[in-house]
Amino acid sequence: MPHHKTPLALEIHDLTVAYQSKPVVWDVDLAVPEGVLLAIVGPNGAGKSTLIKAALGLIPRASGDVEFFGTTYAKARDKVGYVPQRGSVDWDFPTDVLDVVMMGLYGQLGWFKRPGKKERDIAFHALEQVGMQDFAARQISQLSGGQQQRTFLARALVQNAQLYFMDEPFAAVDAVTERAIVTLLQELRAKGKTAIVVHHDLQTVPEYFDQVALLNLQLIASGPVETTFTAENLRQTYGGRVSFLKDGAQVVGMD
Amino acid sequence: MTPQIDRRPWIIISLLAVALLLCIPLSQIIFHINYNYTLTVVAVGGAALGILASVIGCFAVLRHESLLGDALSHAALPGVAIAFLIAGREIFPLLIGAAIASWLGTQFALAITRTTRIKQDTALGIVLTGWFAVGLALLSYIQSRPDASQAGLDKFIFGQAAAMVQRDVEVIAFAALISFVLLALFWKQLKLITFDREFAQANGVNVRGLDLLLSTLLVVTIVVGLQLAGVILMVGLLIAPAVAARQWVHKLGQMVFLSAVFGAFAGGSGAIISGLDVALPTGPLMIVMASIIVFLSLAFAPGRGLIWQKWQQWRTRSDIADNRAANLPRPQSES
Numbered sequence: 001m002p003h004h005k006t007p008l009a010l011e012i013h014d015l016t017v018a019y020q021s022k023p024v025v026w027d028v029d030l031a032v033p034e035g036v037l038l039a040i041v042g043p044n045g046a047g048k049s050t051l052i053k054a055a056l057g058l059i060p061r062a063s064g065d066v067e068f069f070g071t072t073y074a075k076a077r078d079k080v081g082y083v084p085q086r087g088s089v090d091w092d093f094p095t096d097v098l099d100v101v102m103m104g105l106y107g108q109l110g111w112f113k114r115p116g117k118k119e120r121d122i123a124f125h126a127l128e129q130v131g132m133q134d135f136a137a138r139q140i141s142q143l144s145g146g147q148q149q150r151t152f153l154a155r156a157l158v159q160n161a162q163l164y165f166m167d168e169p170f171a172a173v174d175a176v177t178e179r180a181i182v183t184l185l186q187e188l189r190a191k192g193k194t195a196i197v198v199h200h201d202l203q204t205v206p207e208y209f210d211q212v213a214l215l216n217l218q219l220i221a222s223g224p225v226e227t228t229f230t231a232e233n234l235r236q237t238y239g240g241r242v243s244f245l246k247d248g249a250q251v252v253g254m255d
Numbered sequence: 256m257t258p259q260i261d262r263r264p265w266i267i268i269s270l271l272a273v274a275l276l277l278c279i280p281l282s283q284i285i286f287h288i289n290y291n292y293t294l295t296v297v298a299v300g301g302a303a304l305g306i307l308a309s310v311i312g313c314f315a316v317l318r319h320e321s322l323l324g325d326a327l328s329h330a331a332l333p334g335v336a337i338a339f340l341i342a343g344r345e346i347f348p349l350l351i352g353a354a355i356a357s358w359l360g361t362q363f364a365l366a367i368t369r370t371t372r373i374k375q376d377t378a379l380g381i382v383l384t385g386w387f388a389v390g391l392a393l394l395s396y397i398q399s400r401p402d403a404s405q406a407g408l409d410k411f412i413f414g415q416a417a418a419m420v421q422r423d424v425e426v427i428a429f430a431a432l433i434s435f436v437l438l439a440l441f442w443k444q445l446k447l448i449t450f451d452r453e454f455a456q457a458n459g460v461n462v463r464g465l466d467l468l469l470s471t472l473l474v475v476t477i478v479v480g481l482q483l484a485g486v487i488l489m490v491g492l493l494i495a496p497a498v499a500a501r502q503w504v505h506k507l508g509q510m511v512f513l514s515a516v517f518g519a520f521a522g523g524s525g526a527i528i529s530g531l532d533v534a535l536p537t538g539p540l541m542i543v544m545a546s547i548i549v550f551l552s553l554a555f556a557p558g559r560g561l562i563w564q565k566w567q568q569w570r571t572r573s574d575i576a577d578n579r580a581a582n583l584p585r586p587q588s589e590s
Contacts, residue, residue: 056457074459082457093317093450094501094510098258103451106443107458114443117257124257137258139505155454 008070009034009163009194010055015064017047017054023062024050028219034162035192037185037208038222039199042215043238048198049085051215052165056082068163078107081161085168086148091140097151098123098136104155126154129187131180146177153184164188164195171200182208205229264509272516278524288531297416297530298523300424301541304480305492305522307431309500309514310438311476312493314469316501317449321494322376323361323470326383328477328489330360332390335411335481336397344407346423346482353478360386361470387486414485414538416526423482430479434472438511441465446507483526485538495545496521502556521545 010032017025025047032038040048053059055066057073068076081104101123102115109115127133130150135143143151149169156164169181185208188195199205205212205225212229213222214237221233279298282288290298315324334356335349342348360382367378394408410418438445447455448465456462477489484492496517500510525541554562 053453058453058456077459080457082454084451084453084457088453089451090317090319094505094507095446095450096505099506100450103447103454106447106460109443111444112440120257137261141505 007034008032009068010196011067011070012051012055013065013067015051015054015066016062017050017059018062023217025054025215026218028064028215030213030219030222032194032196032211034194035189036194036210037189038194038196038211038213039205039209040196040213040215041199041202041205041237042220046216046237048215049167052167052196052198056080056165078159079162081156081159081164083152083156083164083166083169085171086145086152091143091148093140095140096136097127097132097138097140097143097147100140100151101126101154101158104158107159122158123154126157127151129157130154130184131176144174146173149173149177150180153181157184162193164193166195166197168198168200170197170204202234264504264506265512268504268509268513268516271513272519275516275520278520282527288527293417294527294530296421296424297419297526300419300427300483301416301526301537302519302523303424303427303431304483305496305518305520305525305541306515307427307434307476307518308480308484308489308492308522309496309518310431310511311434311469311472312495312497312518313500313507313511313514314445314449315473316494316497317507318469320473321490322379324473324477324493325490326364326379326386327357327361327474328481328486329383329390330386331357331478331481332387332411332486333393334390335408335486336390336393339397339408340393346426350426350478350481353481354474356386356390357474357477390486410485411481412485412487413536414481414483414488414541415533416483416529416537417533419483427479427483430475434476437468437472441468445469449507483537484522484541485536488538488542491538491542491545492518492522495542495549499545499549499552502552502559517545517548521548 008031010030012028012030015025015028015030016023024045028051040051042048050059054061055073066073068080073080098120102119104126105115105119105122109119124133124136127136130153132147132150132154135147135151140148140151153166153169156166170178173181185195185197189210197209199209206229209225211223212225214220214228214233216237220237221228279290283290288294312324315321331353334352334354336352337356338348338352341352361379364375364378364382367373367381368375373381394412397408407415407418444455444460444465445468447458447460448462452462473493476493480489480492496514497510499517500514504510504513521541521544525544526537529535529537529540552560554560557563
């Protein structure tokens with residue numbers, strides 16, 4: 001591990017995850033400094049989502065340990081926000097957009113306190129940040145994919161975390177939502193916050209992110225985009241299945 | 256500005272509850288039903304069970320656990336039979352036997368799912384039929400014994416309201432009271448794990464503990480309802496009112512209350528009709544009433560109902576045919 005000047009938001013040591021006996025994430029070491037936007041990229045089935053779920057303790061780890069801001073997840077939980085894949089929930093659940101966003105405040109409210117006017121205002125403000133204010137009272141069953149994604153982002157925003165995990169937020173969203181997410185990521189970075197984003201679109205990595213982690217069961221490479229997001233590293237990550245066009249310093253890849 | 260909370264659905268739900276309550280004096284006037292002590296016990300018991308089952312059922316439906324509810328109730332039958340063989344026809348041993356058999360059945364199904372390649376729906380199907388078959392075989396054996404005439408255990412299959420005494424109603428009411436207090440206390444967390452388990456878990460919510468709470472409430476509800484609704488149809492009282500309520504309202508709290516109103520009506524009216532004529536089994540009558548509500552809701556509910564949707568399609572089509580596309584609502588913008 002190289003020595004980092006900035007404090008680390010996330011530090012993963014020797015993380016291995018296995019389903020039955022088949023490893024899906026193998027011996028990953030990853031250090032993410034505070035204040036960066038990091039993309040986790042890799043082919044389908046490379047263990048990208050599994051890595052962040054295991055880091056958050058949502059699925060059991062076969063081995064390894066994970067530190068958040070130098071401590072355990074249980075102690076740093078209120079500094080960590082999570083945006084699951086939007087396909088992971090049933091959007092026919094009977095509730096509206098504002099109510100979903102308020103769910104991000106349940107942790108701060110404690111066990112028995114009910115959300116009230118203050119919580120509704122905080123949630124509405126978060127919806128404004130993602131351009132969803134007109135949809136606050138809408139049934140979640142009537143949202144488009146992009147609107148679902150922005151609702152989830154607003155729910156993470158109200159958590160007011162220091163470190164955000166986002167699982168495929170750019171997957172199958174419209175252009176408006178994609179711009180909204182990019183703007184949001186830049187605002188988070190401007191506030192010194194960290195975002196770790198599972199990402200599938202190689203072309204936008206250099207534009208949207210500072211750092212990249214290339215994953216295919218094992219961590220192939222991680223670090224600043226300029227030095228890590230190279231044709232050689234991508235070839236190692238994707239095998240021969242990716243084509244490159246060297247255009248100046250930028251690597252353009254196709255999945 | 257933050258939108259105001261829309262309270263109109265609550266008013267409509269309350270008005271519906273009052274209107275359905277008025278069915279009681281109406282039935283006295285029109286059908287000359289005499290609400291004597293026995294029938295009152297039956298009616299209150301049926302309505303109380305309807306409320307309890309339909310409230311717990313909302314969570315079962317939203318958590319996609321309808322089949323689990325069915326398996327739990329069918330799996331209770333061998334427990335009832337074995338408890339009778341050991342302790343005789345005492346209500347508490349029978350209920351405890353039912354609960355143990357149910358619990359063992361679902362644990363067995365979960366173990367199959369975990370250790371083999373068999374999927375959960377299939378595992379539940381295996382347990383549901385296997386346990387139920389053992390229960391039926393034991394019941395036939397009990398019926399063939401000389402003391403069988405006193406048993407009346409076959410009533411557990413379809414349910415029998417006429418056999419109900421005040422004590423049974425008290426058991427249901429007590430179970431309902433405890434359940435509702437727990438649901439109210441953990442409302443936020445239960446809503447969160449029902450909608451988004453992973454997010455709840457990442458936020459430190461004790462997902463396993465709440466799972467255990469909900470499944471325990473489900474077992475308790477089924478067990479206290481078996482005598483009245485029967486093992487075969489108990490699941491109908493759980494899920495039918497919830498499914499119907501979901502058609503009309505779009506908030507979890509409103510869904511739970513409307514479901515309770517539907518459940519009270521289905522359970523109460525089913526119990527009253529079967530209480531008037533012992534030949535009519537209670538479970539089927541309750542479920543017939545609940546099913547009527549479901550079909551009306553699936554057809555007529557605004558927004559989600561079939562007729563509403565057909566009418567919308569027809570209107571859109573005729574607008575286009577008449578070249579009145581300008582009348583159509585504008586395509587929703589994404590911003």
